[in-house]
Amino acid sequence: MKRDSRLSSVLHALLHMAANDGPMTSEALAHCMHTNPVVVRRTMAGLREAGLVRSEKGHNGGWTIACDLSEVTLRDIHMALGEPAVFAMGNRNETPECLVEQAVNAALDDTFHEIETLLMERFGRLTLAQLAEDFARRLAAYRQKMGNEQNAI
Amino acid sequence: MKRDSRLSSVLHALLHMAANDGPMTSEALAHCMHTNPVVVRRTMAGLREAGLVRSEKGHNGGWTIACDLSEVTLRDIHMALGEPAVFAMGNRNETPECLVEQAVNAALDDTFHEIETLLMERFGRLTLAQLAEDFARRLAAYRQKMGNEQNAI
DNA sequence: TTTCATGTAACTTTACATATTACATGATGG
DNA sequence: CCATCATGTAATATGTAAAGTTACATGAAA
Numbered sequence: 001m002k003r004d005s006r007l008s009s010v011l012h013a014l015l016h017m018a019a020n021d022g023p024m025t026s027e028a029l030a031h032c033m034h035t036n037p038v039v040v041r042r043t044m045a046g047l048r049e050a051g052l053v054r055s056e057k058g059h060n061g062g063w064t065i066a067c068d069l070s071e072v073t074l075r076d077i078h079m080a081l082g083e084p085a086v087f088a089m090g091n092r093n094e095t096p097e098c099l100v101e102q103a104v105n106a107a108l109d110d111t112f113h114e115i116e117t118l119l120m121e122r123f124g125r126l127t128l129a130q131l132a133e134d135f136a137r138r139l140a141a142y143r144q145k146m147g148n149e150q151n152a153i
Numbered sequence: 154m155k156r157d158s159r160l161s162s163v164l165h166a167l168l169h170m171a172a173n174d175g176p177m178t179s180e181a182l183a184h185c186m187h188t189n190p191v192v193v194r195r196t197m198a199g200l201r202e203a204g205l206v207r208s209e210k211g212h213n214g215g216w217t218i219a220c221d222l223s224e225v226t227l228r229d230i231h232m233a234l235g236e237p238a239v240f241a242m243g244n245r246n247e248t249p250e251c252l253v254e255q256a257v258n259a260a261l262d263d264t265f266h267e268i269e270t271l272l273m274e275r276f277g278r279l280t281l282a283q284l285a286e287d288f289a290r291r292l293a294a295y296r297q298k299m300g301n302e303q304n305a306i
Numbered sequence: 307t308t309t310c311a312t313g314t315a316a317c318t319t320t321a322c323a324t325a326t327t328a329c330a331t332g333a334t335g336g
Numbered sequence: 337c338c339a340t341c342a343t344g345t346a347a348t349a350t351g352t353a354a355a356g357t358t359a360c361a362t363g364a365a366a
Contacts, residue, residue: 002243003156003321003354009245011257017217019253023300025311032253033245036356041312043355058364061311076263084354092162092186098297100172100185104164111227111275119268126260132220136257142252156323156352185346189325194343216340225308237323 003088006043006081007074009033012132013044013078017053018069018132024063043081050080069132075122086116156241159196159234160227161210162186164284166197166229171222172205177214192282197235228273230281239269265295 013029026037026044031039044063047053054066078084089112091105166182179190181195186193197216200206207219231237242265244258 002238004242005245006354007242008254008257008261011253011261012245012251013255015253027311032251038314038357039314040313040356045313055312056364057312057362058308059310059366061364062313074260084156085241086239089160092158092165098165098185099291100168100288101161103166103284103291104161104168107227107279107284107287108161108164111272111279115268115272115275118271119264122231122264122268126264131260133259134260135253138252139257157321180342190343191326191345192324195324195345198344208343209333209342210331210341212335212341214333215342 004082004084007078009043010047011034011074011083011128013040013063014053014065014128015049015132015135017065018128019065019135023056023064025058025062028145029063035107045047046080046082050076052080061111067128070127070129074126075120078123087112091106093110099126157237159237160231162188162192162196163200163225163234164281166193166216167200167206167218167281168285168288169183171281172217172288174286176209176213176217178215182216199233199235200230203229205229205233223280223287225281227276227279227281231276239272240265245267 002090012033016029016032017024019095026040029040030037044053046101048055052065052067052072056062065151068146070106089108091101091108093101094105096105165186169182169185179193182193182197183190196209197206197208201208205218205220205225207217209215209217223247242259244254247255248259249255249258283297
């Protein structure tokens with residue numbers, strides 16, 4: 001598995017929650033995502049702290065969306081997850097004395113910083129509502145092709 | 154240590170080689186980079202295969218630059234290294250049956266692909282010669298400030 | 307008061323770059 | 337020729353961070 005699929009995971013979870021009335025348990029979400037309820041709780045914790053979702057204990061408890069899907073972007077989700085590292089590459093040594101390495105670091109830092117900014121802008125233009133719409137389109141196409149089964153979710 | 158500092162490492166090595174007449178041994182490069190000669194050989198192997206550097210065995214052997222620094226860009230280096238993964242994030246499951254996950258993957262794939270293209274364009278505009286010039290500027294500034302010691306490399 | 311569900315700490319597993327060890331190959335100088 | 341230097345590479349170990357697992361505490365609702 002690739003490293004750090006948290007963004008992918010929570011987006012998947014959020015869209016399932018959006019397609020569902022009422023709360024979804026960590027167990028149910030874990031089942032959708034072929035993982036463990038504890039992983040779900042751990043990963044979703046950041047979104048709860050950011051106020052994007054709510055969690056309730058006890059009977060009929062679970063996770064519910066607490067935001068407007070058209071107002072929340074992937075950038076918000078990324079931030080709620082604690083802004084994990086975007087790039088798999090980095091400097092070998094962040095505080096080199098060697099002037100050669102300082103020049104290399106400066107060039108790479110500039111580049112990666114600039115590109116990360118572009119990524120964040122791109123994320124900032126992608127709302128959860130857009131993802132949900134794309135899913136709806138895929139579901140419609142699937143139903144048209146396959147008949148009317150419900151097992152696409 | 155952050156993951157995958159190979160690009161940073163080989164750039165550091167190349168600039169040291171550029172600043173040196175005659176071949177540099179893996180041992181010498183490893184000393185500059187605070188690592189092991191075997192790591193140097195392994196990392197530089199891709200550059201050799203791409204024809205960017207040459208290596209010679211025996212007495213007076215070692216690594217030499219085999220390209221025009223003003224013609225080679227970071228993109229060439231990245232490719233010579235085997236185009237390692239750029240992003241630390243990725244999809245949880247690359248071939249999902251779930252339509253929700255397919256929609257999420259499609260959005261993330263598009264985004265990351267677009268941003269990776271921008272990064273490669275940026276890399277393609279950054280030559281080794283530019284890095285070497287920046288190092289030269291830093292060295293001049295250092296000498297002006299510190300006197301004329303030679304130990305900046 | 308039992309059951310359901312989350313919250314979280316502690317620990318294990320997995321993946322991957324990096325580090326290390328060991329040994330083969332080949333070039334050069336004497 | 338051969339001792340030495342240097343690369344080439346396979347095999348193995350280590351470090352790190354996400355993901356997975358186990359265990360148990362907390363709190364809400366039937």
